[in-house]
Amino acid sequence: MAMLERAAVTGDDLVKLLHEVNDCAHVGETAIVSTCNRVEVYAVVDKFHGGVSGISELLSRHSGIPLDDLSRHLYVHYEDRAVQHAFAVACGLESMVVGEGQILGQLRQAFRLAQEHGTLGRELHDVLQQALRVGKRAHHETGIDKAGASLVSVGLEVATAHLGPLDRVRALVVGAGSMSGLAVATLGRAGAREIVVANRTFERAARLADSAASPARAVELSALDAELAAADLIVSCTGATGLVLTADRLAARGAGADGRRRFLLDLALPHDIDPAVRRLDGVELAGLDDLRTAQEAAEAIGPEAVEAVRRIVRDEVAVFLGAARAAAVAPTVVALRSKAAEVVEAELSRLTGRLPELDDRARKEITQTVRRVVDKLLHAPTVRVKELASAPGGDTYADALRELFDLDPKAPEAVARADFRSEARDVGDGAPTEREGGAR
Structure with missing residues (x-):
């Protein structure tokens, strides 16, 4: 606990640490949960070891604790385990007093602070927001509140x-x-x-x-x-x-x-x-x-309630990760269909130039026929790739589509960014989310 006291960050120091972590090499998104019994950094990183090293050094500098001493007290979760940990925290399973409800408000505060300071992106937004929803579900559907008081x-x-x-x-x-x-x-x-x-x-x-x-x-x-x-x-x-x-x-x-x-x-x-x-x-x-x-x-008071919440967390993690993997391939599918539509339009325009004598009725029939052929050819593989993508390792199918159809890598990225901007405008009092985070 003495180590935790020294590592705790609040107020302006918390905001400063939030920005410094987000500016750290290999870190793309950041949120920090700092409560009476935990300090956790959630981050999206492009290199695991580089991200962990940079964040650890920042925590050491802010707390004044030598890195060698601090490292012995840190824990790190990555990818699926990071999501599982975030959901468990929101449900109160990781709290000093199991089931206490204060953590939901504290997690929401961390989400909003990251959102206000621009350190929250698509992935972290999704994980934390879903964590809050899972926490609410656990408290609503089980007796976890009785199992552990505040x-x-x-x-x-x-x-x-x-x-x-x-x-x-x-x-x-x-x-x-x-x-x-x-x-x-x-x-x-x-x-x-x-x-x-x-x-x-x-x-x-x-x-x-x-x-x-x-x-x-x-x-x-x-x-x-x-x-x-x-x-x-x-x-x-x-x-x-x-x-x-x-x-x-x-x-x-x-x-x-x-x-x-x-x-x-x-x-x-x-x-x-x-x-x-x-x-x-x-x-x-x-x-x-x-x-x-x-x-x-x-x-000891509520083992059944605790186990019920653990089942909820397991189920929600499986659903979330499957949906996240499927969603990851969606921009590639949209980009593929967009490229196919461009090819169709280009060929129809070429046909009009070569056969200017076609009447409107014939041109319309040809246009609809060509579009139907392309749609039918793309339907089965795009539906199947979404199904396959929901399984572990599903991101490789999106890579295969991009390679096979020679898609511009920037096209799926543009679709994903546009989709996130649209979803972000619809976010109300929900809270946070993310697909690849390091919970510390």
Whole structure:
């Protein structure tokens, strides 16, 4: 986890890394997922080893971790395995707490960020967008949500074991992001005695406090010390790069000396709360490390739901890859038909010049006959090549068509680009996709 903290990227650093990876040699498309327990780079590369090497070096430079040390903690998936991994991540199968739904929103944010900054192309767009759809399907059709609660829910269950029912506690939530919002909502449903939201931007804290089902109020971050003394439960999840709460700061507000029990839940990465607070009497701290065992518990609760989601992922991956391979040959088929149409038109024009005495009726019959002959000759091979292309190695059939009919390589590429521009205009609130990615 310490290694992950150092590798985590947020805000402007995330945008900078996104552009640097996309500008890296051998990389054509990029999206980055950076959450509390994962940093993953999805990329379309023209050379696997060159792409992995370049991305690894950039991660090393951004994190300050020597490449040799960092490499031991990296994992790499390629082609089919990259697609399978992306789908599994979207379903919550790779989360610290199996089935947690936060990852769908985080994946969508990564997609939109890449889209906004122009690092998303056809392949990555398709993979990530389909991953979001698969994630939604898994949560809708199975009990995966029950198999694994969110990090916040698990953390608050641990807090309940230490403090007792949450309807008796005064809770202080530091930060106003998505995790803090989930904490406020969960505490509200549990009937917390009072909820205080502290944030650097008071307006965001106020909006979050207004949404709570329990009595809640907002304070500016500068008023944090005044709230620490009264809080029984402190949940912290900010984007700070340094510690927000230290043992000395808590001790100055009575923690460890006033005989009260306190529970601190640190959901931030890097950590917001100094682990030294555990030395204070009556103070318990749970961080992301402490929630890892919740994953095993979740799998024990819902093994059938987990297996159902795994089946969905396997089926969806097979369908997606088959469709992707078939779609890859489509531009070549379109280019072939386009070339055939050009040949037909050229020959018909030549015929008109040689036989100017043909009347309109005869010319029309000849034109329709020639076009039907060409269509019938091309129909069987083009249908068959699409069927064959859906199987592994199907891209070789497109290569064969291009070679046999001497197609200009730029023609299929132009068809593919035009098709993607058309599809991109139709994309709404979906999310991401891709056929060849390196998930790290």
